[in-house]
Amino acid sequence: QLSKRLARVGELVPEQSRLADIGSDHAYLPVALVLQKKLDFVVAGEVVTGPYEAAKKQVRKNGLTEQIIVRLADGLDAVKETDKITAVTICGMGGVLIRDILDAGWNKQRLQGNERLVLQPNIGEKPLRDWLTVHGYTIIEEDILEENNKIYEIIVASRQELRVAYSEKERLFGPILLKKQSPIFQKKWQGELKQRETILAQLAKAAGDQQARIQQIEKEITEIEEVLS
Ligand code: SAM
Structure with a gap:
C-alpha cells in the first residue's frame, strides 16, 4: 500500500513509461507501479547501501527482478543510454538536492531532454523551479497534498517546443498551484x-x-x- 504522496506521484507517471526512480529507498514506487501493470521497465537508483539492499530485497520478494533493475549509483548515473528512459521520478528529498541531481545528470548527458520529470520536493520548491526554467522545461502539472500533517508539492515537467518564461512569483508558488488556489x-x-x-x-x-x-x-x-x- 503506497502512501498518498507516492500514489499521487505514481498517477502522474505516464502508462508504459520506461521509468528511472532516483533515490528509490525501498523501491516502493517501482514495485507498486509494476504490480499495477502500469509499467514493465524500471531502473531504481540508490546511492546508499542500506536502502539499495532494501530495494533489492523488496523487488526480489515481489518476484519483479525481470522488470525492475536496482542500481547502486549517485543520482542519474544509475541510467544508461540503452535503458531508453522516458520518465524520471525523484521524490522525498529537498528541492535543492533534486536540482543538484538533475543538474549533474544534465551536465553528464544522462538526461536526453525528452523525459517526463515527476518531482516531489519536501522543501525548496523555488530553486527547483528556477533550474527547470533555466533549462527550458515547461511545468505541465502540479499538485499539492497533505499527509500526516505535512504538505507536499509535486511538479511534473517536460521540455516543449514553446519555452515558457516563468516569473519569480510563479517559481515561488508554482504556476499551476497559483492558478488552482486549492485549500491545501x-x-x-x-x-x-x-x-x-x-x-x-x-x-x-x-x-x-x-x-x-x-x-x-x-x-x-x-x-x-x-x-x-
Ligand atoms: N523516493 C522515496 C520516497 O519518496 O519515499 C524515498 C525518499 S528517501 C527520504 C530519499 C532517498 O534518496 C534515500 O534513500 C537516499 O539514500 C536517496 N538519495 C539521496 N541522494 C541521492 C543521490 N544523489 N542519488 C541516489 N539516491 C539518493
Missing part, C-alpha cells in the same frame, strides 16, 4: 505567512540593525498576502 495551497501559505510574521516580531525586539532582513521579510509577507487575497 491556501493552508501552506497561511502557515508560511504566520512563520514570517513571528520572525518579524522577533527581529523587531532584537538588538542591532536588522533593517535589511526586516525589509526582505516584509516584502515576502506582502507577496504572500497578495496571492492569498
